[in-house]
Amino acid sequence: xEKMTIHLRVWRQAGPNAxxxxxxxxxxxxxxxxxxxxxxxxxxxxxxxxxEDPVAFDSxxxxxxxxxxxxxxxxIPHGPDRGAxxxxxxxxxxxxxxxxxxxxxxxxxxxxxxxxxxxxxAFDRLIQASGYTSINVGGAPDANAVLIxxxxxxxxxxxxxxxxxxxxxxxxxxxxxxxxxxxxVAHLGxxxxxxxxxxxxxxxxxxxxxxxxxxxxxxxxxxxxVCPKEIKLANIAYLNRSYLTARFFxxx
Amino acid sequence: xxxxxxxxxxxxxxxxxxxxSGLALFAYLILHLIGNLFIFLGPAAxxxxxxxLISNPLVVPAEIGLLLIFLIHVYKAALNWWDNRHARPxxxxxxxxxxxxxxxxxxxxxxxxxxxxxxxxxxxxxxxFKYGAFYEPPAWEPGVRDLxxxxxxxFLNPLWAGFYVACLxxxxxxxxxxxxxxxxxxxxxxxxxxxxxxLIGYLLAVVIAAGFAFIPVWVYFRLG
Ligand code: FES
Numbered sequence: 001x002e003k004m005t006i007h008l009r010v011w012r013q014a015g016p017n018a019x020x021x022x023x024x025x026x027x028x029x030x031x032x033x034x035x036x037x038x039x040x041x042x043x044x045x046x047x048x049x050x051x052e053d054p055v056a057f058d059s060x061x062x063x064x065x066x067x068x069x070x071x072x073x074x075x076i077p078h079g080p081d082r083g084a085x086x087x088x089x090x091x092x093x094x095x096x097x098x099x100x101x102x103x104x105x106x107x108x109x110x111x112x113x114x115x116x117x118x119x120x121x122a123f124d125r126l127i128q129a130s131g132y133t134s135i136n137v138g139g140a141p142d143a144n145a146v147l148i149x150x151x152x153x154x155x156x157x158x159x160x161x162x163x164x165x166x167x168x169x170x171x172x173x174x175x176x177x178x179x180x181x182x183x184x185v186a187h188l189g190x191x192x193x194x195x196x197x198x199x200x201x202x203x204x205x206x207x208x209x210x211x212x213x214x215x216x217x218x219x220x221x222x223x224x225x226v227c228p229k230e231i232k233l234a235n236i237a238y239l240n241r242s243y244l245t246a247r248f249f250x251x252x
Numbered sequence: 253x254x255x256x257x258x259x260x261x262x263x264x265x266x267x268x269x270x271x272x273s274g275l276a277l278f279a280y281l282i283l284h285l286i287g288n289l290f291i292f293l294g295p296a297a298x299x300x301x302x303x304x305l306i307s308n309p310l311v312v313p314a315e316i317g318l319l320l321i322f323l324i325h326v327y328k329a330a331l332n333w334w335d336n337r338h339a340r341p342x343x344x345x346x347x348x349x350x351x352x353x354x355x356x357x358x359x360x361x362x363x364x365x366x367x368x369x370x371x372x373x374x375x376x377x378x379x380x381f382k383y384g385a386f387y388e389p390p391a392w393e394p395g396v397r398d399l400x401x402x403x404x405x406x407f408l409n410p411l412w413a414g415f416y417v418a419c420l421x422x423x424x425x426x427x428x429x430x431x432x433x434x435x436x437x438x439x440x441x442x443x444x445x446x447x448x449x450x451l452i453g454y455l456l457a458v459v460i461a462a463g464f465a466f467i468p469v470w471v472y473f474r475l476g
Contacts, residue, residue, distance in 0.1 A: 103344055106344055173340075214339055216263035218336075225352040225353045238439065240264055240268070
């Protein structure tokens with residue numbers, strides 16, 4: 001198989017307050033079938049062999065379901081493929097001799113820990129703010145006891161596909177978390193089971209989002225375009241509607 | 253009241269206020285453009301229209317209302333822009349437009365700048381026309397302002413005509429994102445509605461900009 005040489009410019013930063021910069025590296029013998037992260041693994045093994053500090057980056061499942069990986073590759077979060085995470089990106093996307101710039105997510109609410117790793121626990125704060133849902137327990141209900149229109153169920157499921165990777169924040173010029181919040185709000189709000197706390201959830205999540213230092217929405221839709229799970233901008237309109245209804249008619 | 257204040261101060265509420273005030277200003281632009289069309293009916297029509305407007309006792313409250321809406325729009329948008337700048341203290345070394353489904357365009361990326369220039373333009377425009385030279389129409393109803401004469405006199409100067417056309421292009425760029433985006437901020441969205449409003453917003457931006465810009469061009473080339 002043909003091997004490629006890839007030039008990298010990788011953001012290196014020793015710690016949260018250390019100065020950072022783009023450092024050039026060259027990786028030889030890159031096999032097109034390697035995933036992008038495997039290519040970084042190869043780089044790291046070379047760095048370790050030379051006694052240098054390997055590049056810190058996050059990953060876990062490496063099959064696009066956990067949302068742990070996240071890099072801005074040549075200026076686009078998760079790289080050039082649509083509806084895919086970094087771990088699903090393969091080196092066959094690149095040519096011999098290409099130069100690739102790799103940066104971490106950049107947002108005030110996602111402080112940098114090291115190199116390409118950022119602290120996304122702000123998303124956990126948002127989930128905490130969303131509170132609980134009241135679900136009846138007890139004997140298993142009849143299958144059709146709670147009727148849910150098909151389109152509602154679909155929209156809820158589509159929103160539930162969010163893996164919380166933070167690419168929406170990384171792509172947004174305002175580093176807004178609103179696509180993430182809207183996915184969570186639509187996921188629960190579309191279903192009858194999520195209705196009880198719906199208006200409280202919306203207001204608490206938006207308040208928390210503002211406190212955490214995320215920006216507001218400019219309706220550009222860069223988030224939707226980079227989202228590996230293709231969460232729709234329509235969820236944000238739904239969130240806005242829900243917020244207005246809760247504030248003006250919901251007594252909140 | 254406290255609730256209302258909290259609601260309009262949140263990120264979502266801020267965008268709702270910007271959207272509502274923006275749409276109100278857009279509605280005013282349509283009325284303004286319709287009024288401007290009187291110029292094509294000749295001096296008597298335009299001056300008569302202007303006279304009817306300022307003789308109406310409601311015009312002062314309406315002007316104050318319009319000014320308030322304008323100031324709210326400017327204030328909220330500037331504040332929002334300032335807050336958003338702080339949401340990303342370290343910028344990317346390399347950042348590209350994502351394209352694909354993204355609605356990002358020249359308008360959406362320059363809102364604050366086109367907005368600032370429009371603010372400047374409005375100040376110049378109001379001082380040049382509303383508070384500009386007062387011509388009495390020759391041998392016509394005394395006390396009526398010769399707006400037609402003022403418009404023609406101003407736009408026969410190529411610098412004024414060119415300046416207006418340039419500013420109206422900026423206004424078009426601002427509206428190109430602004431109109432459709434307002435509906436998204438207000439939560440108006442639907443599988444058929446959204447593509448339609450995006451297209452209509454774009455077309456209206458062109459119509460408004462071209463409609464207003466036509467007057468200086470027409471005066472300069474046809475009456476010059
Ligand atoms: S590592 Fe799990 S989504 Fe990429």
